[in-house]
Amino acid sequence: MDDASERGTVGGFWSYYRRYTKTAVHAASAAALTGLGYLTTVHEGFAVLAVAAYVLPPVYLYATREESERPPPGGDADESAGESDTADAPSAGDETAPESGAEGASEDPELERDRWTTATVPTDATLRAVTADGRPCAVGDGGVVLARGGDGWRAVVDDGPGAASNALRGADATEDGRVWFAGDGGALGRLDADRVTDHSAPEEMTSTWNDVAVAGRAGREAVYLATGSGEIVRGRNDDGDLSWAAPVKPGSGSSVAAVAFDSPERGVACDTGGGVYETTDGGREWERIGAADAALHDVAFAGETLYAVTDDGSALRYDGERWTRRSVADAPLLAVAGYDGSTELLAVGEDGVYRRADDWERVDLPTFATFRCVATGEGGTAVAAGDDGAVVERTQGS
Structure with missing residues (x-):
C-alpha cells in the first residue's frame, strides 16, 4: 500500500468511526466492554474478550461495508444537497450541482497542479489561526506566535503579547503583510518583521477576542475584534496612534465566531447563534443577511461570493440574493478561506481539508x-x- 492509499484509508476509517459511535452496535459493544471488564476480577482472560468485543465490530463493519457506503475518490464527504439553513432568506435553495460560468470552476490551470506538504514547526500547541499573505504566520494556545522564513518555521514568541501566555484565537494581515493577532484576556498584538508590539486590553477591555480582521495598509489600517459577548470593536491605526470606537452588537448577543473584510468598507461576521451580518460602511453599522439552524464557525469571501461553514459540516453560499447549502463533511467544518479574484475555496475541520473548484x-x-x-x-x-x-502548506506548479 502506498503512502497516499494508507492516508486515505486512515482518514476514511476515522470518518466512518465517527458515524459508527452513534449506532446501536457501538452502544452494545460498549456495554459488552463494561460487562466483560467486571469479569476480569474472576479471570484476567476476560480482558482480552472485553477489548475484542469493543474493537472488532467497527473494524469488521468498515471492511465489509457495501460499495455504496464507501467514500468517493478524493474524500468521504457527503456531496448530496442538504436542507436550506436560511430561515430569513425564503428564496434559498439547495446547491444540487456545480455552478457554471463566472461562479463555477476555476479556469486557471495552475490551480489544478497543487501540492500539499507537512511543515516542521517548533511547537506541539494547538494552532488556532494562520495568515498566508506575505510572511505566513500561525498563532495558538499559550500565546505561541510562529512565522515562516527562508529557513522554515520558527517561534517569534512563546507566550504572546505582554508575556501573558493567553491563547491566541485570531490572526489577519494587512495588504502589505503586517500581522495582527488576538485572543483570551484581551490579548492583542501586531507583528512587524520579528518585533511584536503589545496592544492588549484596548480601552481596558479584557474580553476574549474570538477573531480579528484588518483592512488597509500598515500604519493606516482598520482593526476589528470579535468578542465572546456578541460585539465587534472597531479600531483605527494612525501611524501608531490607535483609537477605538464603542463596541457594536450586530445580532442578538450570541458569541461572534468570526469576522472578515474584503475592503475597508465591506465586511461580514457570523455568530454561534447562526446569524450572518454584513457591513458596507467599515463596521459602523451591520445588517443581518441570513441565518442558519446550526452554529457557524467562520465566514470568508471567494471573489464576490460569501461562504460560511457550520458545526454540522455544511458550507453555506451567498451570492448577494440567495443562500444555498452544501453538505461537505461528516464532522464540523471549523474554518474557510477563499482566493482573491477566484471562486476556489478551502475549508478545514476535524476530518481534514476540503477544496471547492468544480465541486467540494x-x-x-x-x-x-x-x-x-x-x-x-x-x-x-x-x-x-x-x-x-x-x-x-500548499504550493503551486507541482
Missing part, C-alpha cells in the same frame, strides 16, 4: 489531523494548521 472534494494530505484554521495566499498558496502543532 476532500484533499489528499500527507498527514491526518484536526485542522482549525486555513488561510490563502498569492498564486494559489495556502496554509492550514490545527491540533498538536499540525501545519500543512
Whole structure:
C-alpha cells in the first residue's frame, strides 16, 4: 500500500468511526466492554474478550461495508444537497450541482497542479489561526506566535503579547503583510518583521477576542475584534496612534465566531447563534443577511461570493440574493478561506481539508489531523494548521 492509499484509508476509517459511535452496535459493544471488564476480577482472560468485543465490530463493519457506503475518490464527504439553513432568506435553495460560468470552476490551470506538504514547526500547541499573505504566520494556545522564513518555521514568541501566555484565537494581515493577532484576556498584538508590539486590553477591555480582521495598509489600517459577548470593536491605526470606537452588537448577543473584510468598507461576521451580518460602511453599522439552524464557525469571501461553514459540516453560499447549502463533511467544518479574484475555496475541520473548484472534494494530505484554521495566499498558496502543532502548506506548479 502506498503512502497516499494508507492516508486515505486512515482518514476514511476515522470518518466512518465517527458515524459508527452513534449506532446501536457501538452502544452494545460498549456495554459488552463494561460487562466483560467486571469479569476480569474472576479471570484476567476476560480482558482480552472485553477489548475484542469493543474493537472488532467497527473494524469488521468498515471492511465489509457495501460499495455504496464507501467514500468517493478524493474524500468521504457527503456531496448530496442538504436542507436550506436560511430561515430569513425564503428564496434559498439547495446547491444540487456545480455552478457554471463566472461562479463555477476555476479556469486557471495552475490551480489544478497543487501540492500539499507537512511543515516542521517548533511547537506541539494547538494552532488556532494562520495568515498566508506575505510572511505566513500561525498563532495558538499559550500565546505561541510562529512565522515562516527562508529557513522554515520558527517561534517569534512563546507566550504572546505582554508575556501573558493567553491563547491566541485570531490572526489577519494587512495588504502589505503586517500581522495582527488576538485572543483570551484581551490579548492583542501586531507583528512587524520579528518585533511584536503589545496592544492588549484596548480601552481596558479584557474580553476574549474570538477573531480579528484588518483592512488597509500598515500604519493606516482598520482593526476589528470579535468578542465572546456578541460585539465587534472597531479600531483605527494612525501611524501608531490607535483609537477605538464603542463596541457594536450586530445580532442578538450570541458569541461572534468570526469576522472578515474584503475592503475597508465591506465586511461580514457570523455568530454561534447562526446569524450572518454584513457591513458596507467599515463596521459602523451591520445588517443581518441570513441565518442558519446550526452554529457557524467562520465566514470568508471567494471573489464576490460569501461562504460560511457550520458545526454540522455544511458550507453555506451567498451570492448577494440567495443562500444555498452544501453538505461537505461528516464532522464540523471549523474554518474557510477563499482566493482573491477566484471562486476556489478551502475549508478545514476535524476530518481534514476540503477544496471547492468544480465541486467540494476532500484533499489528499500527507498527514491526518484536526485542522482549525486555513488561510490563502498569492498564486494559489495556502496554509492550514490545527491540533498538536499540525501545519500543512500548499504550493503551486507541482
